[in-house]
Amino acid sequence: MRSQAGEQALAPEQIIRAFIGTSLRMIEDAKGGGRNFIRLLGRTYTEPEAQALIRKGKFVIQSRACMDCHTFFGNGAYYGPDLTKAWLDPAWERTWMPMTQQKTREGAMVEFLMHPETYPTWSRQMPDLSITREEAVAVVAYLKWMSAVDANGFPANFGMIKTTSASAEVPAGAPTTPAQANPAEGATLTEAQLMAEGKKGYLAHCAACHQTNGLGIAGTFPPLAAGKLFSASKAMLTPLAERGFYKDGKIVEGALEQHIDIVLHGIPGTPMTAFGAQLDNATIAAIVTFERNSFGNHTGEIVQPHAIGVARAAH
Ligand code: HEC
Numbered sequence: 066m067r068s069q070a071g072e073q074a075l076a077p078e079q080i081i082r083a084f085i086g087t088s089l090r091m092i093e094d095a096k097g098g099g100r101n102f103i104r105l106l107g108r109t110y111t112e113p114e115a116q117a118l119i120r121k122g123k124f125v126i127q128s129r130a131c132m133d134c135h136t137f138f139g140n141g142a143y144y145g146p147d148l149t150k151a152w153l154d155p156a157w158e159r160t161w162m163p164m165t166q167q168k169t170r171e172g173a174m175v176e177f178l179m180h181p182e183t184y185p186t187w188s189r190q191m192p193d194l195s196i197t198r199e200e201a202v203a204v205v206a207y208l209k210w211m212s213a214v215d216a217n218g219f220p221a222n223f224g225m226i227k228t229t230s231a232s233a234e235v236p237a238g239a240p241t242t243p244a245q246a247n248p249a250e251g252a253t254l255t256e257a258q259l260m261a262e263g264k265k266g267y268l269a270h271c272a273a274c275h276q277t278n279g280l281g282i283a284g285t286f287p288p289l290a291a292g293k294l295f296s297a298s299k300a301m302l303t304p305l306a307e308r309g310f311y312k313d314g315k316i317v318e319g320a321l322e323q324h325i326d327i328v329l330h331g332i333p334g335t336p337m338t339a340f341g342a343q344l345d346n347a348t349i350a351a352i353v354t355f356e357r358n359s360f361g362n363h364t365g366e367i368v369q370p371h372a373i374g375v376a377r378a379a380h
């Protein structure tokens with residue numbers, strides 16, 4: 066009964082009727098669930114309670130103008146990902162659950178919505194919109210409900226956002242990178258300055274995955290401390306080994322050029338985000354210096370902002 070994008074058949078009439086009605090029965094129709102389908106964060110909602118919650122989630126979404134960046138049912142903008150099926154995004158389990166240390170997808174979504182800047186997974190970041198926990202729970206209910214609606218095959222090919230260097234390119238009209246704004250850009254910084262700024266940058270942009278102590282999370286986010294054991298799927302380990310960061314079951318300190326490349330362009334197909342579009346040269350230089358001389362790593366290498374500019378130009 067599900068129609069696919071590009072098919073001739075139009076949406077069956079009952080889908081349109083269900084779409085117009087706001088009844089939860091739609092969820093039951095779509096998933097064959099019972100009356101208490103909506104279970105959120107350990108609580109079961111009755112149908113009227115769930116309806117009220119979903120309605121509240123919709124109001125939160127309208128009041129914060131989420132559509133300025135996101136698309137819902139084909140309407141809105143594409144600065145951020147399409148949210149029509151966001152609840153089904155495998156990244157909630159693969160990336161955000163371990164990042165937020167939550168045991169459920171709903172819990173991870175609530176944490177992300179309240180602190181999007183703490184849990185970045187993409188080259189563009191979502192701003193903190195001061196969403197309260199109560200509002201976040203309602204938004205999650207709405208997103209979950211929305212994912213159960215038969216959207217006639219859209220969005221096509223739904224899946225995790227690809228972390229490619231292409232997606233790191235800032236689209237026309239988007240806010241420009243802060244690169245021009247940082248006065249440290251052309252400067253030569255001292256080791257102490259780089260280490261202090263690098264620690265700040267690391268805590269803000271990297272620690273949610275690699276952890277404050279640089280030891281990562283087993284099986285999911287690798288340690289940055291060379292010599293530590295790490296195992297994960299082949300799809301994750303192969304690109305690490307290719308870049309010289311993994312050997313004989315352990316993380317090793319790869320070459321500096323590769324390190325800069327990983328931070329600028331991410332590791333496509335894994336949660337390792339491309340930071341080239343959101344961090345300026347001085348911040349990346351400081352973070353890389355900090356990483357290569359912390360957590361038990363002692364390369365002694367000092368990276369200046371200029372070197373990041375050279376790496377950007379060479380790619
Ligand atoms: C200024 C633009 C902007 C606004 C406004 C915005 N977002 Fe986002 N949102 C983003 C970007 C960019 C991402 C990708 C961030 C990432 O993955 O780290 C994102 C990611 C998300 C995700 C994760 C999607 C997924 O599955 O990958 C959800 C859910 C989300 N936003 C919900 C909302 C809601 C709800 C609102 C309104 C309350 C909102 N956003 C407002 C830009 C925005």
Ligand code: HEC
Nearest residue numbers: 186270271274287288289301302304305310332335336337
């Ligand atoms: C969303 C989670 C996430 C964030 C945020 C993140 N990383 Fe990673 N990072 C990963 C994953 C996952 C891998 C392993 C990819 C693979 O298996 O191929 C990785 C790999 C790496 C590696 C190579 C492997 C190693 O252990 O040394 C480096 C270096 C690295 N990241 C640096 C950073 C830096 C610097 C930042 C912040 C600017 C950062 N990462 C932010 C998830 C993340």
